[in-house]
Amino acid sequence: MTLSSERLIVALDFADVASAREMTSRLATYDIAFKVGLELFVAQGPRVLDELREAGARRFFLDLKFHDIPNTMAGAVRSAAKEGVWMMNVHASAGSAALKRCADELTEGAGSSGLPRPILIAVTVLTSLDENALGQELGVARPIEQQVITLAKMTQECGLDGVVAPAPDARAIRSACGDAFKIVSPGIRPAGAQINDQARINTPSGAIRDGADYLVVGRPITQAADPGKACEELLREIGQAILYEPNAEKA
Numbered sequence: 001m002t003l004s005s006e007r008l009i010v011a012l013d014f015a016d017v018a019s020a021r022e023m024t025s026r027l028a029t030y031d032i033a034f035k036v037g038l039e040l041f042v043a044q045g046p047r048v049l050d051e052l053r054e055a056g057a058r059r060f061f062l063d064l065k066f067h068d069i070p071n072t073m074a075g076a077v078r079s080a081a082k083e084g085v086w087m088m089n090v091h092a093s094a095g096s097a098a099l100k101r102c103a104d105e106l107t108e109g110a111g112s113s114g115l116p117r118p119i120l121i122a123v124t125v126l127t128s129l130d131e132n133a134l135g136q137e138l139g140v141a142r143p144i145e146q147q148v149i150t151l152a153k154m155t156q157e158c159g160l161d162g163v164v165a166p167a168p169d170a171r172a173i174r175s176a177c178g179d180a181f182k183i184v185s186p187g188i189r190p191a192g193a194q195i196n197d198q199a200r201i202n203t204p205s206g207a208i209r210d211g212a213d214y215l216v217v218g219r220p221i222t223q224a225a226d227p228g229k230a231c232e233e234l235l236r237e238i239g240q241a242i243l244y245e246p247n248a249e250k251a
């Protein structure tokens, strides 16, 4: 695995396993991670991970965003860890008791199972929520940016490894939570690429410069005429940016 391939996560946003397998087998040679989300996982169940392993995938970000009472979340995290995933996520707004239970569960589970402890990250504020939805519908009085930082700090205090955050928020989270805290950034668009439905975007090199550890990229690779070439170009750009990132030794 190269330093840049370790930083790239390709989103397998496909409804059917055949398309996800096909894309995986095209890209597995680059040793990147693959994000499996609710659509594919709910349709296919955990066996989809084995199918994608057969197609060459080695590392999975299981993007199921658990949000429930502490006992239920801890159980879900335990079950996901047994599937051997590399990274998974929960909602920070489930509260500190739930987050602590999840982090403890993973540490204990990894110790007893012999599997590596998955990276556990949290979603702070869904990027689909705007100030109005947060304030009027959910009753959160703080501005979004403040809410994101408050939840990121709580996530860190509870023993999780990091947060999902669009690249434009990475700098503020990095300065609030320090260098060891992982930032996973979607909304990545190489210069000149189609923006699609993303509102807050950054280039791969811009995201690394702003402090993102991992980049989640979907359509710029999976919908490209040549996904392999698009992946290579992205890895090249990430590689160059890593050379100049402020904290280069952390890669």
Ligand code: C5P
Binding pocket: 011, 013, 037, 126, 127, 128, 164, 166, 186, 187, 188, 196, 198, 216, 217, 218, 219, 220
């Ligand atoms: O195709 P695209 O690169 O926009 O895909 C980005 C991926 O990251 C999708 O799987 C999307 O659901 C996910 N994501 C996002 N924005 C967030 C959280 C996750 O785009 N705030």
